[in-house]
Amino acid sequence: MFNPTAEAMPLAQLRALQLERLQATVQRLSERVPAYRTKFAEVGVTPDELKTLGDLHRFPFTRKSDLRDSYPFGLFSVPRSELRRIHASSGTTGKATVVGYDRNDLDVFAEVVARSLYAAGARPGMLFHNAYGYGLFTGGLGTHAGGERLGLGVVPISGGNTDKQVQLIEDFGPEVIACTPSYALVLAEALRRRGHTPESLSLRYAVLGAEPWSDTMRREVETRLGVKATNIYGLSEIIGPGVSNEDVHEQQGSYLWEDHFYPEIVGPDTGEVLPDGEFGVLVLTSMTRTAMPVLRYWTGDITRLLPADNATGRTMRRMDFIQGRSDDMIILRGVNVYPSQIEAVFGQFAELRPHYQLVLSRTGIMDELLLKVESGRTDGALGREVVQRIKAQIGVSVTCELCEDGSLPRSEGGKLKRVLDLRGAR
Secondary structure, three states, X not given: OOOHHHHXXXXXXXXXXXXXXXXXXXXXXXXXXXXXXXXXXXXXXXXXXXXXXXXXXXXXXXXXXXXXXXXXXXXXXXXXXXXXXXXXXXXXXXXXXXXXXXHHHHHHHHHHHHHHHHHOOOOOOOEEEEOOOOOOOHHHHXXXXXXXXXXXXXXXXXXXXXXXXXXXXXXXXXXXXXXXXXXXXXXXXXXXXXXOOHHHOOOOEEEEXXXXXXXXXXXXXXXXXXXXXXXXXXXXOOOEEEEEEEOOOOOOOEEEOOOOEEEEEEOOOOOOEOOOOOOXXXXXXXXXXXXXXXXXXXXXXXXXXXXXXXXXXXXXXXXXOOOEEOOOOEEEOOEEEOXXXXXXXXXXXXXEEEEEEEEEEEEOOEEEEEEEEEEOOOOHHHHHHHHHHHHHHHOOOOEEEEEOOOOOOOOOOOOOOOEEEXXXXX
């Protein structure tokens, strides 16, 4: 049964546990994974040099390319006979990234997801509508096992098939739902078309993740589904969903489960560790996985670390909303901008919907950025005001196209692509 007491571990005890687990992880990687042994030799470090948490920065980063270079099982630290599950990315941009789990890893996975669902408001005995995709994607099976660990009744609906989703929500009456934030809005629209109001729905809590989103989208989901929505964060290279989750009462940053995952924030260009409170790239080390521990994984996600909120009794740090990905950053005429920044600005307009797309194109030598956003109004005055406010608050010049409701792409349960880059198109 799930036990939440570890979240309130005294800070000195937590730091000592982290060091102990990091030392064991580095030693395991050095002894069992030739690729890591080579990486350590290349930078001239050995496991016995990790004497304090501050020494971790001396060890090399792990990047997605390392997983692809070691395809399929080169980073595993157990024989294949000990594996109990394998997940993988789609591999649409090259070789898939493969991750493996032994019995211990699946236990850790279920525990951290159960902890996340509990923070999101779920309680034993509730019904859990799990609309994350099952299969090679870690989301569906990962949240499923965590829901069972917590004592929820799990409905494994998976992603897509919206009509069936709506029917089961109507017939089963679940209190908890998990899916991507963009798909939550798709379900909200479908439920509205069936005559439902937020008050007529059984849903109380939404656990949303797998894509960047904002407080603007949170408010829209909460209003239209009648729920309290929290952010769940994770990635398959570290374990899957359940690395962190917001507290349903705060909704002010996701608590990182620091007894299992050690976080760092580093400069995107320098790789140097930044102090808490500064924005940079999130780097994570899995400290309790045994089949495939990953050291200093460069997530590419831009965020910052925040102190714990003493009101909850937790001692673990929080991570702020993901501002974007270091590889998704748009450089427009010398200004760095993330899609979430633009969303935060147009979210200030009540007439605009959270359905949008950013289209990058090139005229001559100049890059152009078009914001397409759905709106109840399509007059030019509103579009000009949006453009002016984006310029004033972010410092970039864009054009704005106000689109009719329902005209922009919708999620079918997976991640929704927000940026369309046409600069290389012919």
